[in-house]
Amino acid sequence: MSTETMLSFEKDCSECPIRHRAVCARCETDELELLESMKFYRHFKAGSTVLWSGDEMPFVASVVAGIATLSQTMEDGRRQMVGLLLPSDFLGRPGRAIAPYDVTATTDLTICCFKKKPFEELIVSTPHISQRLLEMTLDELDAAREWMLLLGRKTAREKIASLIAIIARRDAALNRHDHRNAFTFDLPMTREAMADYLGLTLETVSRQVSALKKDGVIELSGKRHITIPDFDRLMDETGDDADGGPLV
Amino acid sequence: MSTETMLSFEKDCSECPIRHRAVCARCETDELELLESMKFYRHFKAGSTVLWSGDEMPFVASVVAGIATLSQTMEDGRRQMVGLLLPSDFLGRPGRAIAPYDVTATTDLTICCFKKKPFEELIVSTPHISQRLLEMTLDELDAAREWMLLLGRKTAREKIASLIAIIARRDAALNRHDHRNAFTFDLPMTREAMADYLGLTLETVSRQVSALKKDGVIELSGKRHITIPDFDRLMDETGDDADGGPLV
DNA sequence: TGGCTTCCTTGATCCATGTCAAAGAATTGA
């Protein structure tokens, strides 16, 4: 599961790309040293399963690179994604032994793991960690509530536009763009994963993506590569208030 | 807004009905004394608005009695409930000045408030509070994810059955019943509020409630009073796994 | 008592999205 080569941050937390956003963001040098002695990395290929719902969960982890999803499946196969974990997001819950959701690597994925037991002790003894975890959990709850509005009340077209806007924003936050109004990026997920995210079928996703393309809201090259000629135009299609927050 | 009479718990936290489940659950006697000196109560009538989205939010609070809801409204009036606050649940977020959702009293409501600033200081200095808040926030996130599955993938009939099961469970947790298989309680919300919760229209809610009644899954007297003759039968209608957790 | 007002129910119809089916692109591996 693990690669042979060791990247610089795998020794040294201060080199880590998510150093300032992850659960360890507030840690001081001495606290980082403690984390360094406990952490271990795991890598997953795109499409592979990290954990099945019901599995024992021996670790908690931060996403370092790539994207993971949390999803629930009903007995008859209906499936809903309930979490999208981007770099710096936290996986797992202190005090929980069993995974409540399927965890899947949507792209190639690297996670920084801590054994559950020692991490739980750390939370009690290191307020910098528990405070940061609280903040991140509150952010996730806000995101979940946005998502509930999307699932309960938006049309298929608005759902697609919203998802594209979310991904564009995240991409803009990572890679600074020169142009203010032209965004280009790859969708990091299949049509089926988009459908699972949005509570739609993959056919409806495909049709609505085509419709947004036909109407000039997005430009497509290949199936995954998207250009947004006018971000405000895309925002109009999401159904959200005009002032849905600044772009970064 | 506030009543003239003071109930015993309004002086003495140890008398408080939510003492062992709220954000203060883990506090020791001396910590409770500190909270007692800071807290104040507010009361709202059923149907009244506690806060509008965008309002300044000068306090955080625990729900002591009654039910409050969080909801989002789109520009054209589409509305989705995104939180259901029952007694002991926490309202507000440390570090947030502006309410991001409409907060409504669904029933008569009593909340135990703390001014935001002093509470934020308390969180830093009192690990018993921040740890409990983390735990409660993680629970809310789990509930939000269940709800996302409901919104994204369940049929109207499954949604109604799920909501009734949730309320029945909560009611059973508060009021011990003698019979193992007969539950009776009042729906604490209008058909419209149910629709906002479930991502449906009120007409569909009404029709599906009638259908469940016709099929003998529930018994209705009046519009709000429900009896569940066979809880397992109801659970079959929710679409959830058979082992959706024990009843309390 | 009667007339508002609010909440709820039911019917008729429509339409957005799901379902079923087929075939086109892109990718992988032999």
Next chain:
DNA sequence: TCAATTCTTTGACATGGATCAAGGAAGCCA
């Protein structure tokens, strides 16, 4: 280079839930 596989698109049709419309029931207060 050619299957085989996976992902995607598109078409035809079905349907669950929304919409529009009317009226019933319960609570309230004058």
